[in-house]
Amino acid sequence: MKTFDAIIIGAGQAGPPLAARLTAAGQRVALIERGQVGGTCVNTGCTPTKALVASAKIAHSVAHSQEYGIRISAAPEVDFGAVLRRALTISSNSRNSVESWLKSMPGLTLVRGHARFESPSRVRVGDDIYAASQIFLNVGARAAIPDLPGLEQVGILTNSDIFRLTGLPDHLVIVGGSYIGLEFAQMFRRFGARVTIVERGPRLASKEDPEISEAIREVLEAEEIAVRTNAECIRFSRSETGPVVEVDCASGKPEIVCSHVLLALGRKPNTDDLDLGKAGVELDKRGFVQVNERLETSAPGIWALGDCNGRGAFTHTSYNDFEIVASNLLDGGTRRVSNRVMSYGLYIDPPLGRTGMSETEALAKGHQVLIGKRPMTRVGRAIEKGETRGLMKIVVDADTRAILGGAIMGPGGDEAIHSILDMIQRGATADDLAATMHIHPTIAELVPTISGELTRDADG
Ligand SMILES: Cc1cc2nc3c(=O)[nH]c(=O)nc-3n(C[C@H](O)[C@H](O)[C@H](O)COP(=O)(O)OP(=O)(O)OC[C@H]3O[C@@H](n4cnc5c(N)ncnc54)[C@H](O)[C@@H]3O)c2cc1C
Numbered sequence: 218m219k220t221f222d223a224i225i226i227g228a229g230q231a232g233p234p235l236a237a238r239l240t241a242a243g244q245r246v247a248l249i250e251r252g253q254v255g256g257t258c259v260n261t262g263c264t265p266t267k268a269l270v271a272s273a274k275i276a277h278s279v280a281h282s283q284e285y286g287i288r289i290s291a292a293p294e295v296d297f298g299a300v301l302r303r304a305l306t307i308s309s310n311s312r313n314s315v316e317s318w319l320k321s322m323p324g325l326t327l328v329r330g331h332a333r334f335e336s337p338s339r340v341r342v343g344d345d346i347y348a349a350s351q352i353f354l355n356v357g358a359r360a361a362i363p364d365l366p367g368l369e370q371v372g373i374l375t376n377s378d379i380f381r382l383t384g385l386p387d388h389l390v391i392v393g394g395s396y397i398g399l400e401f402a403q404m405f406r407r408f409g410a411r412v413t414i415v416e417r418g419p420r421l422a423s424k425e426d427p428e429i430s431e432a433i434r435e436v437l438e439a440e441e442i443a444v445r446t447n448a449e450c451i452r453f454s455r456s457e458t459g460p461v462v463e464v465d466c467a468s469g470k471p472e473i474v475c476s477h478v479l480l481a482l483g484r485k486p487n488t489d490d491l492d493l494g495k496a497g498v499e500l501d502k503r504g505f506v507q508v509n510e511r512l513e514t515s516a517p518g519i520w521a522l523g524d525c526n527g528r529g530a531f532t533h534t535s536y537n538d539f540e541i542v543a544s545n546l547l548d549g550g551t552r553r554v555s556n557r558v559m560s561y562g563l564y565i566d567p568p569l570g571r572t573g574m575s576e577t578e579a580l581a582k583g584h585q586v587l588i589g590k591r592p593m594t595r596v597g598r599a600i601e602k603g604e605t606r607g608l609m610k611i612v613v614d615a616d617t618r619a620i621l622g623g624a625i626m627g628p629g630g631d632e633a634i635h636s637i638l639d640m641i642q643r644g645a646t647a648d649d650l651a652a653t654m655h656i657h658p659t660i661a662e663l664v665p666t667i668s669g670e671l672t673r674d675a676d677g
């Protein structure tokens with residue numbers, strides 16, 4: 218048996234920085250990873266997809282250069298192989314730098330293999346047993362693949378397989394019209410594939426307010442992406458020409474023949490193959506590890522961080538989990554997971570930045586709300602850039618005037634949203650925000666303006 222002060226399972230977004238803090242505090246740490254260090258974000262998630270989004274943006278800009286007075290004499294061509302290689306190089310550089318960082322940590326043992334619990338303080342990897350009084354789970358999640366009939370006949374793709382494509386799909390059907398599906402849909406369309414999105418709900422990105430979903434749909438349809446909502450994929454089959462996605466729908470064709478199918482149907486936590494029962498770690502009914510505000514599990518001495526705890530499904534939430542646990546354990550902190558303002562980006566172009574509550578959520582929680590809103594057609598910077606799709610919106614509590622949430626879909630919306638996020642984190646009111654001076658010409662310069670033009674009418 219090999220004994221350590223701490224064992225970390227999973228080298229995703231929380232594991233490596235936690236290993237750095239624990240080893241810097243003099244602890245001996247075993248970090249167990251069954252796949253590639255860096256986890257989902259670095260290898261098959263944020264990093265390679267955002268690199269692909271960047272290539273797709275260039276393809277789109279070049280195709281539209283004449284609108285900006287720039288003539289390109291030869292027809293631009295997308296070299297899909299080169300696009301993928303660029304994304305994978307950025308991803309592998311990032312993975313290598315995590316690996317070098319881990320190797321530089323004195324007191325760290327990087328163990329390669331699949332970890333399973335033997336008891337609350339012991340973990341098996343192959344024939345070896347590792348023991349520690351503190352164990353941290355950072356095991357992440359994987360693409361959920363529902364048991365739909367005919368699945369095995371079509372050879373579906375997930376976010377991981379897409380990086381192994383050897384050529385551009387002719388017609389890509391994406392099942393699931395949420396974050397993963399939408400980002401892939403736009404980039405593949407911009408690379409030149411025909412793209413159809415099949416979404417069973419009545420609108421895309423259904424966690425967003427309806428006008429945001431509508432703006433997203435407009436952006437995608439303007440690029441000739443076929444959007445099928447109220448269309449549930451119920452089975453797959455194969456025709457002579459390729460895979461067939463069969464949908465249950467009120468309108469449109471019930472069968473879509475395509476060349477490739479990408480499933481983007483949510484994520485499943487990697488908690489089903491850890492023998493967590495032997496450790497006394499309780500899961501919720503969807504398989505997420507149940508944690509308290511300090512990210513402690515039901516088993517004393519075991520914490521869960523990142524996607525596997527169901528408290529966030531983003532790189533920044535995983536990293537923030539690390540900060541909470543490290544502060545509480547090593548700095549005498551009293552940090553709680555509920556102190557953060559849930560925020561994220563959706564990296565279609567233009568991107569959507571979101572923070573705090575949507576209007577729908579605020580109303581559901583019983584708030585009387587005031588709304589400030591402006592379409593990008595009335596934002597100078599967006600007009601100058603020729604990117605006037607989207608809108609910005611702020612949600613304010615009508616009684617206290619506290620800022621509850623915001624959305625900015627427009628050029629740089631993922632960056633500009635931080636001007637609202639930081640104010641919410643500090644407990645500011647709409648009047649505090651309205652009194653700030655922002656830089657001209659930016660998208661964010663209109664944030665104080667809409668904060669000072671609040672109305673009860675959501676369409677105001
Ligand atoms: C296509 C896509 C795009 C995304 N884009 C964004 C984005 O733009 N912004 C954003 O914030 N988030 C994005 N995400 C989400 C983000 O990637 C995840 O939220 C983040 O990676 C979660 O980090 P984590 O540390 O919880 O787990 P992970 O990064 O998944 O790491 C978990 C690690 O644990 C290892 N592991 C699992 N089980 C075991 C075991 N039993 N033994 C040993 N090792 C094990 C795994 O191999 C893995 O390396 C995206 C996700 C996808 C799929």
Ligand SMILES: NC(=O)c1ccc[n+]([C@@H]2O[C@H](COP(=O)([O-])OP(=O)(O)OC[C@H]3O[C@@H](n4cnc5c(N)ncnc54)[C@H](O)[C@@H]3O)[C@@H](O)[C@H]2O)c1
Pocket residue numbers: 392393394395396397398400415416417418422423448449450451481482483484529530531561562563564
């Ligand atoms: N920009 C980002 O930060 C980013 C990008 C990508 C992914 N992610 C993370 O990955 C997670 C998973 O994203 P996702 O888009 O895969 O999942 P999701 O759970 O957000 O959406 C799945 C969608 O599939 C639809 N659906 C389910 N079954 C269906 C069926 N049979 N036919 C048609 N539609 C069906 C659902 O209605 C839903 O809209 C997100 O929660 C997010 O945290 C983040």
